[in-house]
Amino acid sequence: MTGRLTICDSALEAVAGIADGATVMVGGFGSAGQPVALVEALLESGASELTVVSNNAGGGDEGLAALIRDSRVRKVICSFPRQSDSWHFDAAWRAGAIELELEPQGTLAERIRAAGAGIGAFFTPTGFGTPLAKGKETRVIDGRSYVLEYSLPGDFALVAAHQADELGNLVYRKTARNFGPIMATAARTTIAQVDEIVPVGELDPEHVVTPCLHVDRVVRVERNLAMSGGRS
């Protein structure tokens, strides 16, 4: 049984075609759900002038942090850029070399969800009366104040899941689910790195979190879960 999914042999093959100027969504929260191999392949591919949508703006010297260090990222749309180890973002921001669009985490998530669900914009109470609502349209609905937020689609989504089947149905593990399922719906092309690819029929349909129609390419990446504490 074959579908439209491309099963790639390498992460570099999986990120092929991500052009300069693309909007790339990158899943992950802390060590959980980071598509490390895909981001490293994106670095190797040489794409630049990227807009990156992610919860954070990279930490340490690898992954998204390395993309920022090498001036490949024009703009970051995120909720929490400042971390103890976000030195590459911090330096770029202080030098005025990177644009930051800061969003409350739930608004960021809902903007992504809305893009995948065909919703153009929505009113949220989060952020009303704060600096993050400055310049945004507001409305009172049933006595409560709301801020208008627009959907946030991407050209590509890079996500990490636990298992894919050969059609591209995805299952996640624990809190590594985080942004994966919504980013997979919001991008034109979704690329998943997974621990394991199994034959069609092996995944319990009741357990599939991301149905295969949201997934375009998948690559298996060796990951040692027993190696504890791997923070990225």
Place this chain on the structure above:
Amino acid sequence: MSTLTGIDRDALARVVAADIPPGSFVNLGIGLPTRISNHLPPDSGVMLHTENGMLGMGPEAQGGAIDPDLVNAGKLPVTELPGASYFHHADSFAMMRGGHLDICVLGAYQVSAAGDLANWHTGQARDIPAVGGAMDLAIGARQTFVMMTLLTRDDRPKLVPQCTYPLTGPACVSRVYTDLAVFLIQPEGVVVRDLFGTGFAELTTLLDVPLVDGTQETVS
């Protein structure tokens, strides 16, 4: 430093924990509020939510129990308890924003007498702004409690007539737990429920906020 010595952080965490009804769904903010979980009785049935997509979070993971796929909102490795569930970020924040959490407890730079909260940004141009889930939590839970020291290191009050730091959310805080007193933000004003190592008269001299003495009443 003020000469006043109220209660320490763990004693304060115990006070907050005692106010969380059994069976509540609760989100504890990063930092000081995290300590509250150490003081919830094991049979309380309180379920902890973490905004990165989990209900039924257990204590911090140690040694071989550390799993890079299982972290809390502070990105620290944690454990799962029986009955736990996982969900994606949009569902997790819908849980908050939709008013499905009973209580969240947050740290703060400042809280105003009207319950405005400032806890995400100093407002200094040199400081990189980072908000995370603070704004969603502040306005989303049915009740938002703040846990903080009453005074800054240089003795300036953090319970203020109006916040000078950028707001996280307007009129969202219902209680403020501090090392010197517990305050209830109510329509009639700021009511002092408990005092720790200080008297009501002394407390009024520390703050620019009108206070109502509620220490003799049995308020919930």
